[in-house]
Amino acid sequence: xxxxMKSATTILPVDDAARAHxxxxxxxxxxxxxxxxxxxxxxxxxGGAMLQLMPVRDGKHSEHTALSFEVTxxxxxxxxxxxxxxxxxxxxxxxxxxxxxxxTTGSEKSAWFMDTEHNILCVHENLGNRMEYQL
Numbered sequence: 001x002x003x004x005m006k007s008a009t010t011i012l013p014v015d016d017a018a019r020a021h022x023x024x025x026x027x028x029x030x031x032x033x034x035x036x037x038x039x040x041x042x043x044x045x046x047g048g049a050m051l052q053l054m055p056v057r058d059g060k061h062s063e064h065t066a067l068s069f070e071v072t073x074x075x076x077x078x079x080x081x082x083x084x085x086x087x088x089x090x091x092x093x094x095x096x097x098x099x100x101x102x103x104t105t106g107s108e109k110s111a112w113f114m115d116t117e118h119n120i121l122c123v124h125e126n127l128g129n130r131m132e133y134q135l
Contacts, residue, residue: 007048007049008048008050009049009050009052010049010051010066010067011052011054012051012054012115012117012119013054013056013060013061013117013119014053014054014055014056014117014119015055015056015059015117015118016116017039017055019116019117020041020115020116020117021053022116023115023116023117024043024051024053024115025043026084027081027084027085027086028081028086030043030044030051031043032044033050036052038054038055039055040053040054040055041053045069051067061117061118061119064120065112065120065121065122066119066120066121067121067122068110068121068122068123069121069123069124070124070125070126071124071125072125073125074102074109074110074111074123074125075100075102077111077123077125078100078101078102078111078123081113082101086113087114088111088112089101089112089113089114089120091103091112098111104127106127107126107127108124108125108126108127109124109127110122110123110124111123111124
């Protein structure tokens with residue numbers, strides 16, 4: 001059997017639904033697509049992917065990147081996002097170092113930031129060495 005997907009939805013936990021709504025719609029510019037029966041907000045992402053902001057009570061969030069947005073010009077994207085108030089994380093570790101908020105590897109450039117709910121998010125730009133994924 002092969003999974004025949006029509007679209008995919010990433011579900012992120014949020015402590016404050018209104019605060020998260022403002023961040024994702026105003027700072028990231030994602031369009032609101034609707035609400036679910038459990039009070040989650042659905043946001044649309046070009047290409048058929050969707051983002052669901054699910055209200056949680058326990059405040060548990062992942063300690064790793066929960067979602068990464070592929071962009072075509074990461075330097076411009078970082079500048080624009082900073083002008084909208086997004087604060088990027090900087091790292092100076094043996095295997096991960098950022099310069100002007102951006103980490104460059106052989107295959108991509110990446111920059112990490114947190115949403116208002118402490119989810120770790122990323123913007124990344126592929127550098128031509130496109131990875132092939134198989135399920």
